[in-house]
Amino acid sequence: MHCCKGQHLEAVNYAYAKLRRAVFESAFLHEANFAKATLDEANFKQASLGHANFNQASLINADLSAAILDGASLVGANLSSAVLKGASLIGADLRGAKIFNAILTGVDLTNANLQGADLTGATLFSAILSGTNLMGANLSGADLEGARLQQVNLHQANLFRMDMGHEGHLMALQGNPSSMVDVDLSQANMEGAHFEGVPMHQGNLQEANMRHAYFQGTDLVESHLEKANVCDTSFDEGTHLSQALLAGARYDGHTLFPKGFDPGGNQMVETDRSG
Numbered sequence: 001m002h003c004c005k006g007q008h009l010e011a012v013n014y015a016y017a018k019l020r021r022a023v024f025e026s027a028f029l030h031e032a033n034f035a036k037a038t039l040d041e042a043n044f045k046q047a048s049l050g051h052a053n054f055n056q057a058s059l060i061n062a063d064l065s066a067a068i069l070d071g072a073s074l075v076g077a078n079l080s081s082a083v084l085k086g087a088s089l090i091g092a093d094l095r096g097a098k099i100f101n102a103i104l105t106g107v108d109l110t111n112a113n114l115q116g117a118d119l120t121g122a123t124l125f126s127a128i129l130s131g132t133n134l135m136g137a138n139l140s141g142a143d144l145e146g147a148r149l150q151q152v153n154l155h156q157a158n159l160f161r162m163d164m165g166h167e168g169h170l171m172a173l174q175g176n177p178s179s180m181v182d183v184d185l186s187q188a189n190m191e192g193a194h195f196e197g198v199p200m201h202q203g204n205l206q207e208a209n210m211r212h213a214y215f216q217g218t219d220l221v222e223s224h225l226e227k228a229n230v231c232d233t234s235f236d237e238g239t240h241l242s243q244a245l246l247a248g249a250r251y252d253g254h255t256l257f258p259k260g261f262d263p264g265g266n267q268m269v270e271t272d273r274s275g
Contacts, residue, residue: 149180154188161192215239225249231271
């Protein structure tokens with residue numbers, strides 16, 4: 001087993017290396033090259049990996065807890081079932097990365113690029129996603145309880161059955177509820193997604209598929225929902241739709257609105273369930 005625990009290995013070249021179960025815990029690996037390396041089940045806990053190159057590397061079941069990966073490149077990397085609790089990936093490039101079923105509790109993805117990444121079933125408890133690019137990303141079944149999303153691009157993303165949790169759990173985890181303020185969800189697939197106690201005011205949900213989605217105590221004030229599909233969608237009494245723009249949004253007889261809300265007066269279009 002390759003063991004470099006605590007070692008200083010700046011700019012080391014491990015491209016194409018076979019390093020399954022290698023130990024790099026607390027190592028200094030700034031600008032290291034791990035491109036196309038096999039690092040399954042490797043230990044990178046608390047390692048310094050700023051600007052490292054993990055392009056197309058295999059990190060299945062790897063442990064990167066509390067690792068520093070700011071500015072790192074992980075384009076096309078396989079991080080499925082990896083553990084990244086408390087890791088910092090500020091400005092990291094994860095385009096097309098496979099991150100399904102990974103543990104990203106408390107991870108910082110500020111200004112990271114995850115365009116086209118697969119986060120199916122990933123756990124993002126209390127994650128920070130500020131200025132993050134998730135355009136076309138797959139977040140189906142992902143759990144974002146306590147996550148903070150601000151100025152995030154989720155255009156054409158898949159949020160099928162994604163769960164933003166409920167405020168009771170969020171308060172225990174972070175002290176603040178989940179937030180999706182000023183988020184771009186245009187043309188996103190939000191079918192069956194669950195948003196409870198989530199501020200989403202001024203968000204862009206134009207042409208989003210929100211069929212079967214559930215909004216409880218959600219702030220959608222001044223949000224754009226033009227031409228969105230809200231058939232069979234539930235907006236409970238605590239959901240705020242005041243000043244939301246809903247022209248052309250489709251609803252049906254199974255859509256539940258807050259008491260007193262007038263869909264026709266908001267230029268919404270009634271359709272049948274198949275519409």
